[in-house]
Amino acid sequence: MTSISTSKAEISYIQSGLLSTPPLRADGRGLHDFRTISLETGVAPLANGSAHLNIGKNPHDGGGGTEVLAAAKLEVENVDLGGGEGVDGGRIVCTVSCSPSAYPHLSAPALDDLQHDMSTLLHQTLAHPSLHPPNLGILTGKKSWLLNLDCVVLADAGNTYDALFMAARAALWDCKVPRTRAVEYKAAAAPGAQAVESGEMDVDHDAEAQQSGFDTRSIARAVDFELPDYWDEGKVLGGRERWPVCVTLNVPPGSKGPLVHYLDAIPQEEAATPLRLLLVFSFPPASSPNLQAMRVLGSGELESDQIRDFVANGEKHAHKIWDALNGKLKEEDHRRGQKARDRFARR
Structure with missing residues (x-):
C-alpha cells in the first residue's frame, strides 16, 4: 500500500517505463x-526468537526502506479437552501491527482494517497444519506451548507483504523451544518398596500422615513439568x-502477454500498479x-x-x-553462536 500522493502524469510515466523495451524503473x-x-x-x-528486517535501506545514511520487526514468544497453555x-x-497465533507513522495518510479505522488483513493472511498461512512444528507439545492432554508471533510494520517503503513473511520466517527460524522434563507428584512408597523411577519427584510426607486412614495424598496424582537447568536456550522449532x-x-495495467510482471515495487510503482x-x-x-497461499x-x-504462468514464475x-534468506x-x-562462545570463554 502506497503512502504517497502520485499524480496522473507520474503514474502514466511509471507505467510506460515498466512496459517499454527494455523496461525502465526509477532506481535502475x-x-x-x-x-x-x-x-x-x-x-x-x-522473546524466544526475533528478527529485524529491512528492504531498501539507504546505504549512505542507513535510513529508509520497508522495516519489519518480528518476535516469537512461547507461553504455557492448559489443554482443555x-x-x-x-x-x-x-x-x-499470528498478529500484525502497523505503526501509525508508517501510514500517516490512513485513518484509524482504515489502519485497523489493514492490520486485520495482514494478520489474517499471516495467521491462516503459518498456522496451517502442514507447517505445524512437532515439538510444541509438553504433556499430552494437559499442557502445550502457545506460540505467539507478533510482527510490527515500522515503515512502509513498498513490498510490505514480502518483508512481512521474510521477517516472520526469520523469527520462527530463530525461535528456541525450552527443554522440559515431566515430573510426577505422589505419596512416597511404603517402607521396603522399590525406589521411584528417574524423573519422578516425591512430595514431603510424615510418618503419622502415612498411618492415617484419612490420608488423601495417596490417591491424588498431579502431573506437571519442569525446566532443566541447561546453558542453552532450548531446541529449534521442528521443521x-x-x-x-x-x-x-x-502486474502493470495494459500489459500484453501472460508473463509481464515485476518484483519489489517501491511506493510510486505500487500507486501505478493497482x-x-x-x-x-x-x-x-x-x-x-508447496503453494501455501x-x-x-x-x-x-x-x-x-x-x-x-504467474504461479510457475x-x-x-x-x-x-528462499535461498538468499x-x-x-x-x-x-554462525555470528550469534560465535558471539556466545566468545562470551562463555571470557568467564
Missing part, C-alpha cells in the same frame, strides 16, 4: 531485481526449514514445493492461463528469495 533495477535486504536475528532479548483454546500439541516466503507479482498477486511458497527438504490485491482481472522467484539466516546463526 531490472523487473525481477530486489533492493538490498538487511537482516538481524536475536534483537528482542525477552472440553472446548478450551488450548490444543494438544500446541498452536500458533523450521518449511516456513514459507512470499513473492508479490506486480493489481498485485501474492504467492506464498514453502520448500520442504527432499520434497516438491495465493491472494489477488487490487482491481483488475487475471485469466486462468495467466494465473498458471512465482515459484522460481520465491525459490531465489537461508544464507542470511545461517550467517546469523
Whole structure:
C-alpha cells in the first residue's frame, strides 16, 4: 500500500517505463531485481526468537526502506479437552501491527482494517497444519506451548507483504523451544518398596500422615513439568526449514502477454500498479514445493492461463528469495553462536 500522493502524469510515466523495451524503473533495477535486504536475528532479548528486517535501506545514511520487526514468544497453555483454546500439541497465533507513522495518510479505522488483513493472511498461512512444528507439545492432554508471533510494520517503503513473511520466517527460524522434563507428584512408597523411577519427584510426607486412614495424598496424582537447568536456550522449532516466503507479482495495467510482471515495487510503482498477486511458497527438504497461499490485491482481472504462468514464475522467484534468506539466516546463526562462545570463554 502506497503512502504517497502520485499524480496522473507520474503514474502514466511509471507505467510506460515498466512496459517499454527494455523496461525502465526509477532506481535502475531490472523487473525481477530486489533492493538490498538487511537482516538481524536475536534483537528482542525477552522473546524466544526475533528478527529485524529491512528492504531498501539507504546505504549512505542507513535510513529508509520497508522495516519489519518480528518476535516469537512461547507461553504455557492448559489443554482443555472440553472446548478450551488450548490444543494438544500446541498452536500458533499470528498478529500484525502497523505503526501509525508508517501510514500517516490512513485513518484509524482504515489502519485497523489493514492490520486485520495482514494478520489474517499471516495467521491462516503459518498456522496451517502442514507447517505445524512437532515439538510444541509438553504433556499430552494437559499442557502445550502457545506460540505467539507478533510482527510490527515500522515503515512502509513498498513490498510490505514480502518483508512481512521474510521477517516472520526469520523469527520462527530463530525461535528456541525450552527443554522440559515431566515430573510426577505422589505419596512416597511404603517402607521396603522399590525406589521411584528417574524423573519422578516425591512430595514431603510424615510418618503419622502415612498411618492415617484419612490420608488423601495417596490417591491424588498431579502431573506437571519442569525446566532443566541447561546453558542453552532450548531446541529449534521442528521443521523450521518449511516456513514459507512470499513473492508479490506486480502486474502493470495494459500489459500484453501472460508473463509481464515485476518484483519489489517501491511506493510510486505500487500507486501505478493497482493489481498485485501474492504467492506464498514453502520448500520442504527432499520434497516438491508447496503453494501455501495465493491472494489477488487490487482491481483488475487475471485469466486462468495467466494465473498458471504467474504461479510457475512465482515459484522460481520465491525459490531465489528462499535461498538468499537461508544464507542470511545461517550467517546469523554462525555470528550469534560465535558471539556466545566468545562470551562463555571470557568467564
